[in-house]
Amino acid sequence: EDQVTQSPEALRLQEGESSSLNCSYTVSGLRGLFWYRQDPGKGPEFLFTLYSAGEEKEKERLKATLTKKESFLHITAPKPEDSATYLCAVRSTGANSKLTFGKGITLSVRP
Amino acid sequence: EAGVTQFPSHSVIEKGQTVTLRCDPISGHDNLYWYRRVMGKEIKFLLHFVKESKQDESGMPNNRFLAERTGGTYSTLKVQPAELEDSGVYFCASSRQTGTGNSPLHFGNGTRLTVT
Numbered sequence: 001e002d003q004v005t006q007s008p009e010a011l012r013l014q015e016g017e018s019s020s021l022n023c024s025y026t027v028s029g030l031r032g033l034f035w036y037r038q039d040p041g042k043g044p045e046f047l048f049t050l051y052s053a054g055e056e057k058e059k060e061r062l063k064a065t066l067t068k069k070e071s072f073l074h075i076t077a078p079k080p081e082d083s084a085t086y087l088c089a090v091r092s093t094g095a096n097s098k099l100t101f102g103k104g105i106t107l108s109v110r111p
Numbered sequence: 112e113a114g115v116t117q118f119p120s121h122s123v124i125e126k127g128q129t130v131t132l133r134c135d136p137i138s139g140h141d142n143l144y145w146y147r148r149v150m151g152k153e154i155k156f157l158l159h160f161v162k163e164s165k166q167d168e169s170g171m172p173n174n175r176f177l178a179e180r181t182g183g184t185y186s187t188l189k190v191q192p193a194e195l196e197d198s199g200v201y202f203c204a205s206s207r208q209t210g211t212g213n214s215p216l217h218f219g220n221g222t223r224l225t226v227t
Contacts, residue, residue: 091213
């Protein structure tokens with residue numbers, strides 16, 4: 001059974017203080033790892049897809065990386081508007097295409 | 112393009128009543144998914160439609176839940192009769208059909224269901 005564990009559960013940063021969010025996963029075969037951002041009262045918003053170990057993707061202050069066991073979401077010089085819950089999900093190889101999610105990491109960035 | 116739309120945004124019902132949730136996916140998206148987040152837990156898969164056909168319903172908790180997607184457009188998820196443990200946020204998501212089967216899911220804002 002696919003499993004996703006995210007850590008820490010919550011993270012409080014000062015504006016400009018860079019950090020990383022961790023996503024550890026277990027799948028029989030990885031078809032894709034997805035990062036989403038979720039704001040209160042909203043649905044998850046797609047950020048990145050990573051397909052293979054060593055791959056990196058960037059968007060503004062965010063950079064996602066992937067190894068065979070985990071993924072990191074690096075946040076460089078965060079701003080208060082980066083405050084949100086960040087979700088990691090995996091899709092395994094096989095016939096179905098469902099995503100398995102972690103519980104998410106709640107990030108708060110203080111001005 | 113318009114996003115995934117869910118209705119209602121909130122629903123409060125009593126135990127034993129029936130509730131129907133609706134989802135309108137992004138136009139042209141053949142894949143439609145239902146997920147649920149119970150308080151304190153992760154978002155969990157319920158089922159997957161490809162057009163009007165159920166591709167995978169392994170996540171449906173029991174036979175009190177019935178999902179339909181007539182005509183391959185919008186979908187409904189009915190809970191009958193509702194129980195207290197059905198409370199949570201129900202998300203709908205859609206995606207394009209691609210050769211790799213690896214397109215990202217686009218989510219609606221969810222329906223918050225409270226059963227009292």
